[in-house]
Amino acid sequence: MWNDRLSRRRLLASGAQAAMLAACAPRARKAKPAASGVQPFPLEAVRLKPSPFLAAVEANRRYLLSLEPDRLLRNFRLYAGLEPKGEAYGGWESETIAGHTLGHYLSALSLMHAQTGDAACKARVHYIVAELALCQSAHGDGYVAGFTRKSESGEIEPGRLVFEEIRRGDIRPSKFHINGSWAPLYNWHKLFAGLLDAQRYCGAGDAIAVASGLAGYLERIFAPLRDEQVQEVLSCEFGGIPESLAELYARTGERRWLALAEKLYHRAALDPLAEKRDALSHLHANTQIPKLIALARLRQLTGEPAYATASHFFWETVTAHRSYVIGGNSDREYFQEPNSISKYITEQTCESCNTYNMMKLTRLLYKDHPQAAYFDYYERCHFNHILAQQRPDDGMFAYMVPLMAGSHRSFSTPYDSFWCCVGTGLESHAKHGDSIYWRDGETLFVNLFIPSTLEWAERSARFALDTDYPWSGDIRLSVEAADDAPFAIALRVPAWATDATFDVNGEPVPLETDARGYARLERVWAAGDALTLSLPMSLRIEPTPDDPDTIAFLRGPLVLAADLGPIDKPWNEPAPALVANDALAAVKSESAAAAILRTDGAGRPEDLRFRPFFEQRDRRTAVYFKRYTPAQWEEAQAAFAAEQARLAALEARSIDRILLGDEAGERAHDLDADISYAVAYRGRKGRDARTGGFFAFDMTVADGPLILQATYWGGERERVFHILLDGTRIATQTLEGEHPWRFIDVDYAIRPELTAGKTSIRIRFEPEPGHSAGPVFGCQLLRADA
Incomplete structure (x- = not known):
């Protein structure tokens, strides 16, 4: 792996053993800056020559200039009592998280100006900062925001109501929402970062004044809260706002911002890492990474060695035990169990925001410990995930970069997506020169x-x-x-x-x-x-940490992927495999100049053609492969045949089946739903229902004892829901990850009197309040097995 050199030399051991973070947020103290290590050259000093990175920058510049600042500023003006100058964009910008994109956009414009000298980008930065200053002045107390909140009656209200309630001690958090708003502190982190970048790269002096005014408002919100109340607030995703406050302190010298940054220390996430305990399993990945970025930055500003412990341990844990071959991490946005990569190769791997933030953390750690191994990892991410997440034809971005065989990347639309990964994508592809030198x-x-x-x-x-x-x-x-x-x-x-x-x-x-x-x-x-x-560009194999026979191929820094065809052609084949006593010897070069290779008789069901993964943006691909010897392949084929026989026996007992998440199947069974969504996972379609919602459908019945069989992913956690038949509850199901790494079928016996005299029944799934139902990956009605 890329951090072998770090582990081998135990470069971080002394820092990790020096101290542990205190059990609660440290008190403000006299800051003592850490001794400086190495510094990146200013982005303004670097100019890119033709390469895929320059192509990415130019595509991003075109997209940045196609966006209208006034549309991104719409909510800021509206909730400041000013007349909006443009309509809101769609996607996330029409949700309560509206406004987060403006912060990313401000950063991206600033970085783009520094990277290219583009005057139009700089002009937009100054315009946006002036508009934000105007909005802040209209509020009169430092507040400025574009986010909103949804009241219990469903009405959209100004976001500041959230913080007026929090200041009074009325705190109602969940993982991603607090008091009816979608991660407002996360949202503000993006705005703070954009303002700081505007000042740094474009000389927008008013940006610091706006950031200081907003920090003062936040200071007043948190001032009356007890520490346990602060921790309640921090249980909702809050991004890297302590990092921004620390940076504001670095720019202004105002120690109050350092004190506020240190106050926002999330004990539940950071204490285990400070104790060098890996408690990351099943945590939302990108909620955690910015917290460690903040600690790394605080370490640089204060000279406090305790801050190094958690950030270094986290980096080592994620890169060595939870990262895929392209450098990315997470499945369905969550950290899985350590050393379990081979069991989580799905179409929901590698959220792009996570890699953006892991690269940011890597850069900070390298600054104090300039070891080449950090940039082995950084380069892995840069070529194989970050370049892969942007489509240079139109500058659009992928939220996930999936690795499952037959999967493909799905890209944003210009004006109706604005996901988090669009925002970080705007930044990533504006600054490809910032870490070369x-x-x-x-x-x-x-x-x-x-x-x-x-x-x-x-x-x-x-x-x-x-x-x-x-x-x-x-x-x-x-x-x-x-x-x-x-x-x-x-x-x-x-x-x-x-x-x-x-x-x-x-x-x-x-x-x-x-x-x-x-x-x-x-x-x-x-x-x-x-x-x-x-550097020799030889082919090599990299197995997953947990399974030496689940492998990927690399040539130099590039991850190679098998080309499985265009994305408009459905993929319904088994995952390709390699059968050879020496898998490396079975792959031959077709074009060294283009890094194209082929298997020679080893591919199953047919031979494979490999190309660099990042280039295959419009193709279905396979990145990981099971490796078999000829004898092992025969055993695997026998096991596959036995499973097919089992399914055939089940089919013989089936009366009716619904493929949930499939439009035609749901329509044929008269599906009705509310707060319910079609999902796909590991190549199977399904459907869930969130708290307050449901989904219901008809099924044909027959005489005799019957069983309702529902299919779930056995690793689901914190799911509690009820199953009703024509209004009668027949089961309550709890899923707590008892069967990780496989789908499970759960049988529910149906009492004969519930179906007597009927030709059809209506099945309804509804979650316990505060939980989700499913996802359910299909249901079938079976005759009881004699």
Whole structure:
């Protein structure tokens, strides 16, 4: 794995053992900044050359400029008592989370201006900040927001009512909603971050004033709350708002913002990590990652070693035990059990927001501990998830980047999605140059091999990086100008590049990778000097942590995927497998220049053609494969035949069946539903009902003892619901993950008197208040087995 070098050298052990975070939020104290490690070069100093990353930036720029700021500002003006200048967009911008996109948009415009110098982006930043200042002034107390809340009667109300209630101690949280609003503190984190980026990259001075005014409003909300009440508030997703408050302190020097950042310490999530306990299973992944980003930033600002413990332990735990081959994590947005990747290869893997935030955390940790292994992971994510989540033809974004065989990416629409992953996508693809080059006082570190130029103003130096990486392993860094003082250039040598070579001005130099993972050379550099790092682009296999026979293929930094056809062609085949005594030897190169390979007689049911995963945005793919020896394959085929026989016997007893989540099947059974949604998981369709909702349908009956059989995913948790037959409750079902990693069939006996004289019955699923029903992946009515 990408962090093998870190684990091997135990680089983080001393920091992790130094101290543990206190059991409650630390009190404000005199801040003592941590000693600075390395710093990234300013985004303004880097310009991208043609590559997939530049193509992504340009596609993103076109999309950013197609959006209308006044439409994103609509709710901000409306709830400030000002006349809106545009209609609201659709998707999440028409929900109570409205306004979150504006913060992302402000960040993306600011980053885009820094990355490209685009004047139109800068002009929009200044316009938006001025509008926000106007809205804040109209409120008069620092409040400014676009989110709303839904009252118990269903009426949409101003979002500030949420915080007026919270200040009085009326706190009604759930995982993602509080007092009728969808994650308002998460929403504000995006706005704070956008304002801070506007000031940093576009010189929007009013942005800090707006952020300080809003922070003051928040300070007054939290001031009267006891710590246990603060913890109640923090049980609802709140994003990385402590990070923004810490950064506001760094910009202004106002210690009150540092005190507020430290007050928003979520004990339930952070205490176990501070104790180096992995309690992440079944937690919503992207709710947690920003909390650790905040701790990493607080560590940099305060010099407090205790903050390092949780952030380092979290990073190690997620990257080593819960990450897929593309660097992403989570299934259906949640962390699964550690070392269980092979059991969670589904169409709901790898939420894009998570990877955006894990890369952000990686960058912060690298700053204090400049080890190349951090950028082995960062690069893995950058090529294989972040590039994969954007469609460069139109700049649209994927929420999930699925890895299940036959699955494909589903992309946003321009004006009617605005998911969280659209927002982070806008930012990710505005700043591809921000982590290529780093520096300390004496060294230029090259961490990413992306064609680009760099201006090092302090040394009057200029560099050009040219490469066809990742298709070719040759990376050339040319010195175009430099002063006469010596300094070092350090090129990251990826952990997988075991036979790398190095030359200077065409002369081979012995490559000695230092303890941090770099090929480093110090001298007085002159215009015309050039370093070339050559990395072998050999094929390799990476098994999942829990199953050595569930494997993926990589070539250099690229994850390869089997091309299973266009997305408009349904996939109903078994997952492809590999049958060979030596799976690596069974894969042959078809085109080295394009990283295209084929199996040679080892693919089942047929041979496979592999291409880089990130490029296959409009294709169905397979990333992971079960590996069998010929003998194991025969055993697997026998087990498959036995399962088919079991299903055939079940079919012989079936009277009626409904495929829930399927439009035609539901229509044929007269389905009726409220607060209920069609779902798909592991290739099977289903339906759930949320609290207050239901779904109901007709089924044909026959004489004799009958059984209603419902299919569930055995890993579902916190589900309690009732099953009714013509209004009579026949069962209450609780699902608490007792059967992880498989679908389960549950039989409910039907008393004969409930069906006597009937030709059809109506089945209804309804959740216990506060819970969900299902999802149910199909129901069938069976004759009782004699």
